[in-house]
Amino acid sequence: MTAVASPAPQEEAAPALPAAGSSFYTAMRLLPKPRREAMYAVYAFCRAVDDVADDGGTRPVRQAELDRWRADIDALYQGRPVARTRDLVGPVRDFGLKREDFQAVIDGMAMDAVEDIVAPDEATLDLYCDRVASAVGRLSVRIFGMPEADGIRLAWHQGRALQLTNILRDIDEDAERGRLYLPREKLRAIGLTDPTPAQAIAHPRIGEVCAGLAREAEAHYRATWEIIRRNPRRPTKAARLMAGAYHLYLKAVVRRGWAAPRARVKPGKLALIGVALRHGVI
Template sequence: MSATASPIAGETAEAPALPAAGSSFYTAMRLLPKERREAMYAVYAFCRSVDDVADDGGAREVRAAELDRWRADIDALYAGHPPPRVKPLEEPMRRFGLKREDFQAVIDGMAMDAEEDIVAPSEAKLDLYCDRVASAVGRLSVRIFGMPEADGIRLAWHQGRALQLTNILRDIDEDATRGRLYLPMEKFHKIGLMTPTPQSALAHPRLGEVCAAVAAEAEEHYRQTWAIIQRSPRQATKAARLMAAAYRLYLDAVVKRGWAAPRARVKPGKLSLLLVALRHGIF
């Protein structure tokens, strides 16, 4: 999954598509009661569909038009006459109080990728992007999980950014092949690279300083995530705990690997992921 995708992106049809067996998201969602799990699969399907439009939906004007159709479909859902492809969201919307603006925010985030190849965005633009493609998904998720409202929104804010920054660091080379660079402009200015391109940024001898600074921000978001999880009802945070712990393995792995080229693709070992699943899925 590239950095452009939200942490739970999936694929839709009239019935919700399922995430890949063995993925962190699949394992986390299996911890939920049936009605909450099915609601998350419906949200997953929606996210995957709009992400596919943003990344692989053809010419930019075609992608923009299709995302506009998704916006209209979400509006129709909340007006009480959902088209078939958003019909699976109807029951979760009613049962768990899912917010129209969060679905629209996810679409707006995907539109940021569809409109242009993002290259070294400002800190503010990167934060907006993370909020739309990750924290907005989190806001939908915490309502399904049954989190208390205030701490649920805080959890979505921090965990969404933690996961998305981890994606960005993990996928810098993959994103560069698409002409994208999500590391923020201000951090490149600090190392003297004033107009970075994906190629010049990844070849820069001080790239590690930029990545380390982003990793430190991700680590702080993980710290805040765990502080919220630890004071929240355990049953409502099982899935969030597993996702946070699994994604932290990826962050630790890229930091340990370092930033010098060639950068091998990192993936935590199966045993490490199994231990995370056992610890946070059972205990």
């Protein structure tokens, strides 16, 4: 058996920050400094484990590094933070962040790292969305200061809305990486059984699958806004901006359509400014 070399630890690296001008960066600017810095620490964690899943070397190396992250999160909650989790000490203490949500994010990244996801069944796709998006939402709503019950509901719906939007926006890029997040049941409905990603996205009826997923995303956006509207404005400001900005992406891909070649979509600057104005950013 050939030993697999482990990557050198990078615990002293500076925390990753969201790109200036991104929807996430703009949304986080709405928060008071302690909450903003807590969100940046959570973002840095999510970026780090996402980088492992996508670009962390061979599959055994990626699995080993994600296992190290699991151990580091456990140590954090046992009062023994390592350098790369030290920025999470304050947020965990001050906002009651849950260990299981950090571990769920790692588990979601492991779903990509262990093997490429190709046409998961709907239950697996929903689990994936919960781990990589709604778990982040559960961490976020506690930092935002939302009431517990509605915060968890918001994370459930908004996480799925945003992740389904990402999937629909990125079907071509994902296929180039050998991944296909469109659900198996919807693919079978158009006559596709066990397709490769390239075969699926080239199918003449793929638009039916994408349109069905877009309708599911729309339902999650509607539920997201119902929760947001019944809660105070201050703790939901960041969620409002994220929902408004991401919904523009969904509307843009639906408007573009699903026939190949599919141009990469990006909402217009005026539309994004409109979202920012409506939610008190500028």
